[in-house]
Amino acid sequence: MTSAPQTPDPDVPGRTASAPERRAHDLRAEAVSLGYDDRTIVDGLSLALPDGAITVIVGPNACGKSTLLRGFARLLRPTAGTFTLDGRDLGGLSPRDVAKVVSVLPQQPVAPDGVLVSDLVARGRHPHQGWFRSRSSDDDRIVAESLAATATLELADRRVEELSGGQRQRVWIAMVLAQRSDIVLLDEPTTFLDATHQLELLDLLTDLNRDRGATVVMVLHDLNLAARYADHLVVMSSGSIVAQGTPTEVITADIVRAAFDLDCVVTTDPVAGSPLVIPIGRHHRAD
DSSP, rough: OOOOOEEOTSSSSSEEEEOSSSSOOOEEEEEEEEEEEEEEEEEEEEEEEOTTTTEEEEEEETHHHHHHHHTTTSSSSEEOOOOOOOOEEGGHHHHHHHHTTEEOSSSSOOOTOOBBHHHHGGGGGGGSSSSOOOOHHHHHEEEEEEHHTTTOOOGGGGGGGOHHHHHHHHHHHHHHHHHHOOOOEEEEETTTTOOHHHHHHHHHHHHHHHOOOOEEEEEEOOOHHHHHHEEEEEEETTTTEEEOOOOOOOHHHHHHHHHHHHEEEEEEEEETEEEEEEEHHHHSOOO
């Protein structure tokens, strides 16, 4: 498939702007509160996601980062405030209209029993099909390309439940790619993947951003991978944003200590030039 022409993007150094046919989008949270039952996890948080960039949300366990992403994905309705897409209340838009712009990979997706890999990935094409969801040759081509991009083409005729955790994760990523949305939301997409496949996946998402101008937003646990791949980094703690900005601006020893209660040394990644966090355990503290 031939890539659309690219033009320099003044807002994201080193990246290219989206092809002319790709619309810019404004996805943001405005003073939102989110929680489960009577327990509030995120309280009064506002965040505008940079269009055409890779945003990574990090923070300690139970800080609200996955809860926030679920709100952006319309999987959790805010108890206060509003999520908006292009100035419109996200909750008031039809699921089909949202799915044409936003694709979502939740933390623990579940496939129906007996579904084939190729059929699961083809579900990513549903928002672009008519009411009777007839697959076209173009849909089949996009499904095949998405499987090939995630190295799962040879799994196309297998049932999803037969796959390993890592294989299933790559198949779900293929479904997200097949949706061809302008905004991609992923909650811990490197779960179940070994180090090699983690890097391959993050490189693939970077290609998606650079080649198609897609806005990529993901939750990651690994600070060093987040610093290496993010254009915009959001650090959360206790349901609030502690800091946001470029990795160089955000990954400092003071901010890591404030957010994670972790003493560390921050140096430079010799491969990527991004900040590199070296934790200090209690057995390695200087006297």
